[in-house]
Amino acid sequence: MNDEDDGVEKNPQKVDAIKGGEVPGCHESSSNDYSEEDMVYSGDDFDSGVESNEKEIDKFPTFDPSGKYKPTFEIGMYFNTKKHFRDAVKEENTFQVREYQPKHKCARTYHVKNANSRWISGKYEGLFRTDPKRSMKGFIKDVVKEIRCKVSRYQAYRAKQEALRNIEGKAEDQYKLLWDYAQELRISNPGSTVILVMEDGEDEDGRKKFVKLYICFDALKQGFMAGCRPIVGVDGCHLKGPHVGILLTAVAIDPNNCLYPLAYAVVSSETRQNWK
Structure with missing residues (x-):
């Protein structure tokens, strides 16, 4: 094998798996685990490997980026880039619960990242609609008692201000x-x-x-x-x-x-x- 062949001395199926997702029938191996069958000794051998992968990809549908705002997903669909995939997923308007476990054995934590000020303001907007002068100390006690997680004074203040803005609207x-x-x-x-x-x-x-x-x-x-x-x-x-x-x-x-x-x-x- 000469120096010109060094650029193609790799498993073509493995390269395609990295770029386009795992190709059916391809198994990952370490860098020192190549057998003689994994080597490519000529340009013809390399081209034949690419053609076989293209035939494998042709079996599955390819996503059309022009339809990203009204996407249609199919099993085995290929996406050219990560951005095309993310944009298409963002347009999904339905979600399905595939697995649910109502009983948990894990220890309770009082630091819940999803209970942010925006979520709290939406949940307790009705409270500030009837009592806009609700004190921060009393509001924090109500939140902790109901949702069983810690809420800082700054977090509660931001939630109250956002709720009042939604109720009163922007003065401008x-x-x-x-x-x-x-x-x-x-x-x-x-x-x-x-x-x-x-x-x-x-x-x-x-x-x-x-x-x-x-x-x-x-x-x-x-x-x-x-x-x-x-x-x-x-x-x-x-x-x-x-x-x-x-x-x-x-x-x-x-x-x-x-x-x-x-x-x-x-x-x-x-x-x-x-x-x-």
């Missing part, structure tokens, strides 16, 4: 709807006063920043002029949440000595200018 997305909300109020309540003030400049996304909002419905105006006492009371309170501000309200007194709402406004601070 809600502020985007203010223009539509103001326009709908004007259309459905003719005569009402709806003032939406935005900053003059725009941000990087070409959007204007919210400044303040004032709303007074026409029905409230007419009711105040028709029967309320000529007294107007004003008050303000702080808004809590990711976007803070001040809620200003104006109320009157009706003939039954009850509070009668007149108007309200959302501003950044309680100043004389905003009250005017």
